Amino acid sequence: MKVKIERKNKELVGNKNFMINIQENISLVPYTTFRIGGLAKFFCEVKNQEELKEALDFAEKNKVVVFLLGKGSNILFSDDGFAGLVIKLIKGACQISGTNMKCGAGMSLAKVVILAMKTSLTGLEWAAGIPGTIGGAVRGNAGAYGSEMKNIVQAVKVFDIKEKQVRIYNSVECEFEYRCSLFKKNKNLIILSVTLELQKGETEQISQKIQTIVKKRKDTLPKERSAGSFFKNPITNNKKLIKQFEEEKKVKIRDDKIPAAWLIEEAGLRGKKIGGAQVDKKHSNFIVNTGQATAQDVIILASVIKQKVREKLSIQLREEIQYVGF
Numbered sequence: 448m449k450v451k452i453e454r455k456n457k458e459l460v461g462n463k464n465f466m467i468n469i470q471e472n473i474s475l476v477p478y479t480t481f482r483i484g485g486l487a488k489f490f491c492e493v494k495n496q497e498e499l500k501e502a503l504d505f506a507e508k509n510k511v512v513v514f515l516l517g518k519g520s521n522i523l524f525s526d527d528g529f530a531g532l533v534i535k536l537i538k539g540a541c542q543i544s545g546t547n548m549k550c551g552a553g554m555s556l557a558k559v560v561i562l563a564m565k566t567s568l569t570g571l572e573w574a575a576g577i578p579g580t581i582g583g584a585v586r587g588n589a590g591a592y593g594s595e596m597k598n599i600v601q602a603v604k605v606f607d608i609k610e611k612q613v614r615i616y617n618s619v620e621c622e623f624e625y626r627c628s629l630f631k632k633n634k635n636l637i638i639l640s641v642t643l644e645l646q647k648g649e650t651e652q653i654s655q656k657i658q659t660i661v662k663k664r665k666d667t668l669p670k671e672r673s674a675g676s677f678f679k680n681p682i683t684n685n686k687k688l689i690k691q692f693e694e695e696k697k698v699k700i701r702d703d704k705i706p707a708a709w710l711i712e713e714a715g716l717r718g719k720k721i722g723g724a725q726v727d728k729k730h731s732n733f734i735v736n737t738g739q740a741t742a743q744d745v746i747i748l749a750s751v752i753k754q755k756v757r758e759k760l761s762i763q764l765r766e767e768i769q770y771v772g773f
């Protein structure tokens with residue numbers, strides 16, 4: 448076992464037994480789907496609980512804050528980067544037992560979807576095409592086309608940074624809500640693994656469903672760099688607005704939530720551009736990086752959207768994505 452801390456700063460407290468490679472001043476650009484961000488003061492990748500503990504130990508000894516990164520598909524790093532240790536959770540194995548799948552939190556959702564299909568397990572097809580890790584998806588209760596993680600999570604194993612202990616939560620204890628969970632509310636909880644409860648199905652049918660969903664996503668979502676839906680779909684009791692939406696779109700709203708994309712269009716902001724950040728023309732709740740966008744461009748555009756939607760429609764939009772390092 449060997450430490451590999453690429454030190455520029457001699458004051459750093461290392462430990463000869465560390466196995467992880469802690470790097471300094473690493474660009475965060477390639478680690479997010481937005482392809483935006485400054486430098487991480489420290490950066491490392493961890494693939495299991497032991498390595499995670501080493502990284503946390505390093506942060507504690509060197510008195511720096513930590514940020515846990517999955518695939519970076521739901522965040523915006525600041526142009527100034529992150530003045531602490533970014534710990535990227537990678538890989539992770541999956542054990543399948545009957546209709547249960549126990550997956551390491553760093554596994555990509557895409558891999559879990561394919562593995563479920565190959566094992567003839569149904570219930571996760573809706574997640575095809577969502578570009579995050581399974582840990583990130585559980586933390587944000589990711590969802591699409593009327594389904595969400597909440598419906599299939601049986602148990603979640605976490606490491607509590609504050610209490611320094613491992614705990615297991617059942618589905619009810621996870622306190623899942625619309626794009627939220629206990630793990631989003633309590634930043635001390637790092638998800639280590641997730642057990643999903645799926646159902647027996649037919650591989651061919653599952654494969655067909657996945658292909659249909661992937662095609663639908665290709666047709667309706669932008670190809671450009673983004674962090675997915677920027678704002679949550681707000682809950683409203685404005686009957687006039689709901690009626691207008693339902694008549695125009697010929698669909699009923701679900702759970703009193705009105706699509707943020709439609710509100711942004713109603714505010715006249717489809718295609719609105721600030722610097723390199725733009726409201727996507729295909730899906731108005733996506734802010735895309737057209738090439739050289741800075742985090743500042745994105746933040747200014749998001750503020751304009753919030754202000755205009757509030758002024759024109761009296762609705763307050765709230766971010767689904769997370770700002771880091773601001």
Ligand SMILES: Cc1cc2nc3c(=O)[nH]c(=O)nc-3n(C[C@H](O)[C@H](O)[C@H](O)COP(=O)(O)OP(=O)(O)OC[C@H]3O[C@@H](n4cnc5c(N)ncnc54)[C@H](O)[C@@H]3O)c2cc1C
Binds near residue numbers: 582
């Ligand atoms: C093109 C595109 C389409 C998308 N479509 C959808 C969609 O249909 N539905 C949807 O819900 N989302 C969608 N997203 C958003 C995103 O992919 C999901 O929210 C995804 O689950 C985030 O996972 P991640 O690993 O990328 O998390 P990251 O972006 O890396 O992190 C997000 C947050 O989760 C925390 N986190 C990550 N891993 C863990 C862990 N193991 N334990 C504790 N906290 C953790 C991070 O600290 C951070 O606070 C889309 C994004 C893109 C770019």
